[in-house]
Amino acid sequence: MSTSLPSGSNPKYAWSEITGRDLPKRAPEQRLRDFHETHFPFDEATAREQASRCVQCPRPGCVISCPVGSPIQQWLELTAEGNFAEAARISGEATPIAEICARLCPRDHLCEDACILNGPAEPVSIGAIEEFLAEYRLAHGEGIVVGPANGWRVAVLGTGVAGLACASELVKRGFSVTMIGRAERAGGFLLRGTSTLRIDEAIVDRRIGMLRERGVVVRLGEVTGRDVCLSQLQSEFDAVFVGWDARRARALAVPGGDLPGVVQGTEFVGHARGEAEAGIPGVDVRGGRVVVIGEDDTAVDCARTALRRGAAEAVCVCPHPAGSLTCCRREFEDAEEEGVQFRFEETPVALRANDTGRVGQVVLTGTRRVEGGGWEAVEGVGHEIPADWVILAMGLETEPGVLEADFQQLQTAEDGALMVDAAQMTSVPGVFAGGDLVHGPSEVVIAIRDARLAAEGIEAYLKSRATKQNEPAG
Ligand code: SF4
CATH class of the missing domain: 3.50.50.60 (FAD/NAD(P)-binding domain)
Structure with missing residues (x-):
């Protein structure tokens, strides 16, 4: 991989000559065997190359859309020059715990969505470069700076x-x-x-x-x-x-929404930690058909986790059409590669029990867009899909009773x-x-x-x- 532009190139047009890349990742068959991260950080050469695609907008959409106002174009320029230490310092100043933010921030709904290159080409891989810089800073012992004690x-x-x-x-x-x-x-x-x-x-x-x-x-x-x-x-x-x-996760307010076999998604993925393979006590999806209700990152994580725990199939039921899901594009692509199925523009209207009283079917209906970007269920049209487990991942709500x-x-x-x-x-x-x-x-x-x-x-x-x-x- 080259670390500089082809000779004679104008740096302003590097974006059109260098293909935009996201983080490298492990092969699906390898990552399906464990519960570890899918991606790994850029190396120095790739970080420089990808940062050089930034055209240094005078009014950068990436910065305007960033909730912490990180001076993205500034640390991209320094990264392209190979001045990683200064780039990482500036990025870290704006974003404490940058290594965590870079992994979880929905970049393709924020800075990368607003990047001027998004459309004519792939946007600058801002999140991937931020993660590279955060890891660079930590590797060089500068992850947390300690200021002189002020006595407070x-x-x-x-x-x-x-x-x-x-x-x-x-x-x-x-x-x-x-x-x-x-x-x-x-x-x-x-x-x-x-x-x-x-x-x-x-x-x-x-x-x-x-x-x-x-x-x-x-x-x-x-x-x-x-x-x-x-x-x-x-x-x-x-x-x-x-x-x-x-x-806390939202409940499913439809008939049968609390049948045995219905599991909260945050618990399902949260229990993938530490005693990962054990999961939630009593929830054994091996060989089962898992239906996940939802389309955000947690929903996609649930489906991917179900496959790792041995589910025969994992299906995400998404109210939005393909291309408009609330999960990050990267999550969606990773899940598809691993065999997760997606049903678009559908939502559950009921869950039905099987002969043993556990959930056995999900009754779905179509959805349609409404003004303002939301969606609503289409009434009167229903069809069923089989389910041995239903995992709920329809977003989160504030947990009551915390302020006591x-x-x-x-x-x-x-x-x-x-x-x-x-x-x-x-x-x-x-x-x-x-x-x-x-x-x-x-x-x-x-x-x-x-x-x-x-x-x-x-x-x-x-x-x-x-x-x-x-x-x-x-
Ligand atoms: S919007 Fe894109 S091209 Fe413009 S400064 Fe930000 S990252 Fe660079």
């Missing part, structure tokens, strides 16, 4: 995306950080509900390990109301960040979302929040943006409070 202590509640991002950003700014998690293992929804096919648990554990090495205390198994209350945290710490994951005890004093909107100001501070001074509790279940990059803003906000708040305390009375 911050409690970070939650060990998922928002918590990990906020803790990383706070450490960089010199805070003493204590992370407090409800589960016995750190990682939040990254472990509990995200497939290892997209992010190996080793990647999550590595970030937590780095934080611990840099002095972050991680307290686990602490339940709100029982072990943790806000007033106690306020007396123990100078500021608090509330970043719990608070999401004196956390309930934090002001919420009508829909239960925590209210925060532009600096992510809640109605209680010194208490900041971000992620699921503020926005409901959303993309990882939203939680990362909140976490970065909150860390900035905490620093500004404590500095301003210290200034006021030092001002002469009267």
